[in-house]
Amino acid sequence: MILRSSPASPFGRKVKLAAAILGLSDRIEVVPADTNDPADDLRSQNPLGKIPILITDAGEPIYDSRVIVEYLDDLAGGGRLIPAGEARVRVLRLQALADGIMDAAIIQIYETRWRAEDRREPKWVAYQAEKVSRALAVLEAEADALGDRLDAGTITVACMLGYLDFRFAGAWRAGHPKLVAWLDAFAARVPAFDESRPS
Template identity: 45%
Template sequence: MKLLYSPASPYARKVLVLAHETGQADAITVQGATPSPTAGAPDVTAHNPLGKVPALILDDGSCLYDSRVICEFLDARSKGPRLFPEGEARWDALVRQALADGLLDAALITRYERVLRPEGLRWDAWDAGQIGKIEAALDRIEAVVADMPVLDIGTVAIACALGYLDYRYPDLAWREGRPATAAWYAVFEGRPSMTATEPPKG
């Protein structure tokens, strides 16, 4: 299998963390891609018409996207640990994954607004609204973190989201006023799956 990815993508990191945790990292070859929100990316759109990463090319040439689909596919084929629980616990894990992905959606489009959009066209109220969503998601994580299991797709997604905030939004200081989340992440970010998938420095 081949994973089209960007080393800075938190969604691609989520896939790779799950692959490590389920013992499948060696079954995946990673290939850097050049997606852009403003221009076509032929190396990606040839496989994913949305032009987004991650995209997983299977042995038969078919392609899976987005990160939620890829993670569930890899989990279903895992012969070891499973990160998508069954029964009632499944819905809790999926909601936490959705919470983390929603946080990332807001963080990514805010970065595009701040970095790619010409300064004179930026909309301060829109930026503030997205940061408000990030803050609300962080507050919700703080409220539930004590009851989270050690490892499932929800915890992986949350950890990758927090890692992205450290990577792209250090000035947000998300740990302030959220001691439980800060303590939880200090432990989780030390997992081998997380250290093996850290985004590039700089």
């Protein structure tokens, strides 16, 4: 299989961690993708031009990261990263919350990357930052429930916190000691977390 992604993508990192935890990393070749390059064939693989994209052994492109993680979980026998029953909803809800934080964080980055300084909208950036702040407060309050679980939700939380470290100099850490401790423990349990850290 081929994973189209970039080292900085937290969504691509989520797929890499899922593959490592499921023992599927050796079946996936990571091929860099440039979402800004119209000549990159990722736009024919995903018409949205977004990463990550997983090209299956049969040549079928799968996107987005949530769908890829579910595909990999099923490929590994099912129920390991996305459990059945009531636990499934809890895991998917956690994944959705962490994905939403990553979306809001990326929008803040894009505002500075894509708009000239005199055309940036501070209210829009503040609106996205408020989403991140509210959601991190919820995660801090619920951090004890994350425990030592390895599932689609906790993987996404780890990648989201890693992205905030990478793009926002770890400013989140000062007000979220439980999440800091949880992430340290997660990184110690999952070597692929440090191995996939963007530089």
